[in-house]
Amino acid sequence: MKTVELAPAKINLTLDVGAKHPDGYHDIISVMTSVGLYDELTVETGTGTGTITLTCSDPSLSCDETNLAYRAARLFFEHTCIPCDGVAIHLEKRIPMQAGLGGGSSDAAAVLRSLRQLYAPNMMLRELERISIVLGSDVPYCVGGSTTLVLGRGEQLIKLPAMPEGWVVLCKPSESYSTADMYRRIDELGPRLAVDADGMYQALQENDLELVAKSVGNLFTQVLPEHSGVPAITERLEELGALRSCMSGSGSAVFGLFASREAAQAALEALLPDYPQTYLAKTV
Secondary structure, rough: OOEEEEEEEEEEEEEEEEEOOOOEEEEEEEEEEEEEEEEEEEEEEEOOOOOOEEEEOOOOOOOOOHHHHHHHHHHHHHHOOOOOOOOOEEEOOOOOOOOOOHHHHHHHHHHHHHHHHHHHHOHHHHHHHHHHHHHOEEEEEEEHHOOEEEEEOOOOEEEOOOOOEEEEEEOOOOOOOOOHHHHHHHOOOOOOOEEEEEEHHHHHHHOHHHHHHHHOEHHHHHOOOOOOHHHHHHHHHHOOOOOOOOOOOOOOOEEEEEEHHHHHHHHHHHOOOOOOEEEEEEEO
């Protein structure tokens, strides 16, 4: 049996960081939403090997036990106690890596959804969300997607009104940031500007893209490394007509929100010569 599952990118409309726990993990307060840039996972069962294999269209991506998609498959069989009759996973990679767009987390979530469909269709998605926190703080959100308030270490999920219809330009500069280093910078940050999660909730309730744009914010933009390319991209997107632009996650990709496809397409074409990893996506 075989399934094909799409793994959408996510953006953080708002992202604030709370208390640091003794184990080094932080609480987060984030409104996340999915956008129409997808990796694609093909999962085939009954290959007869009794093992999990992973292949990828991007040769630079590790396909061993360090890959979240591989680890997700192993977690599924360990949790359900279902014997593995051989599973072959192929990943078509389109979401840029180390970008703050949740590509690896979304891939892991897609594997979990696929294996649920193939082996345990009566399992609730909520159970997948619950067990997947061991894979990473973004994975529980990615299991169900949509527009969601994410709290705690990523395990507390509160569904919100859908994201208003619009277009998103995603642009990743050449540099990538260490998530651990960005959190260290947060820990060293003094007084901080507030991130307006309450305003975002109200804007979503009113289904107003312009109000959503006004409430976009990300604490990590206050601790960007020196000479970061993010501010230049943010400014350029807004010059090109974005209602608002901001970095997603701990970086380094920047998203711009656009009301029309025409404006977003023009921005994409303007950015591509300088930033090859630029993409056009619809809100979903």
